[in-house]
Amino acid sequence: MKKIGIMGALQVEIDILLEKMDAHEKRTVAGFPFYCGKLYGNEVIITCCGVGKVNAAACTQALIDKFGVNYIINTGIAGSIRSEIRVCDVVISSDVTHHDVRKDQMTSLFPFQEVFQANGELIQMAKEACMSTLEKNKHHIGRIVSGEAFVSTTQLKNDIKEAYQPACVEMEGSAIGHVAFLNDVPFVVIRSISDNADEEAEMSFEAFEEIAAHQSAGVVLEMVKQMNLSEGYVKRS
């Protein structure tokens, strides 16, 4: 049976998934916890990678090498970059990239990609999951950018906006997409907004971290419910 790898950076981003999961094994690789089991009849490996791109990259490679996952879903929270994307809205990645790596480095050096495209089928499933779990106009599909910084100034937010036109910013998605691309594994990043990546970001993050993390995990739960990997189909008919 095909396997789905689900990653969150923080425990709060995966806790409701772990509660629903029928876990039969916990393994530790490179310090990361990997919970193996079933979720709505599908084989899943759920992990918590910690904050930042290096952690996310190492954990993604372990998920692929040691657990042989066929799909990767990253769930969590993010800072909004666009005024129409509000706190607790959900963003589904169309593509991901690093906002702290120069574009010419991305294109002229290995792996010669300015952005990493999320998988179309996973995007579609995430969209359907949003439509059945969220109110209308609460989900968005767009670019998600990542870097080694919690963005909390209007200046940095505007610089990122101008350079990349993203929907939201976080600290792991681009590394997950980058490693997934290198290994030819389909991926999607799903993030719920905890703050607006401005001077109020830290206060907003504290207030909305848990609500947003659970909102995003709820979308992933619905996605996995709709998948039926035992019969070789991605989508339940």
Ligand code: ADE
């Ligand atoms: N994750 C949630 N909010 C964020 C922000 N403002 N910057 C980076 N990562 C985030």
